[in-house]
Amino acid sequence: MSIWKVELIPEAHTDFNKLDGSIKKQVLKQLVKLERNPKYGAPLGNKAGINFEGYFKLYADKKRIRIIYEEIGHVIKVIAIDKREDMEVYRIALKRILLMKSN
Numbered sequence: 296m297s298i299w300k301v302e303l304i305p306e307a308h309t310d311f312n313k314l315d316g317s318i319k320k321q322v323l324k325q326l327v328k329l330e331r332n333p334k335y336g337a338p339l340g341n342k343a344g345i346n347f348e349g350y351f352k353l354y355a356d357k358k359r360i361r362i363i364y365e366e367i368g369h370v371i372k373v374i375a376i377d378k379r380e381d382m383e384v385y386r387i388a389l390k391r392i393l394l395m396k397s398n
Contacts (some may be wrong), residue, residue: 299333299366300327303373308392310376314360321355322376325362329353331365343382344387350374363388 303311314322333368338345353362361376361384374391377384 297369298330299369301329301371301373303376304391304395306375307376313378318356318360321340322360322362325353325355326371326373327359329371333371336362336364339363340351342385345385346387347388350392357389 304323311322325335335352336351336353339350339352341347347363350363350365353364354360355362359378360375361375361379362373363384364371364373366372375384375388377387
């Protein structure tokens with residue numbers, strides 16, 4: 296069985312550090328599952344009029360927290376970890392994706 300490497304971009308690492316301790320544990324459990332199966336999450340596609348083709352979402356904390364990531368070879372790159380309220384996590388992820396692509 297292959298194991299993928301999960302990497303959080305610096306901003307996603309900040310997102311993670313802002314979480315409450317019990318929520319951090321739930322997010323970590325999800326990230327461990329990604330190490331074994333990068334397709335564990337659901338493909339994003341078009342979300343709120345934004346094309347997230349090639350990106351995935353994963354839930355934590357009874358679907359209140361979203362983890363947005365992409366698979367690059369054997370690396371899972373986590374882009375954002377945040378609440379799903381008002382689609383904010385998707386706006387944050389889009390800003391970060393555009394910034395990464397411009398660099």
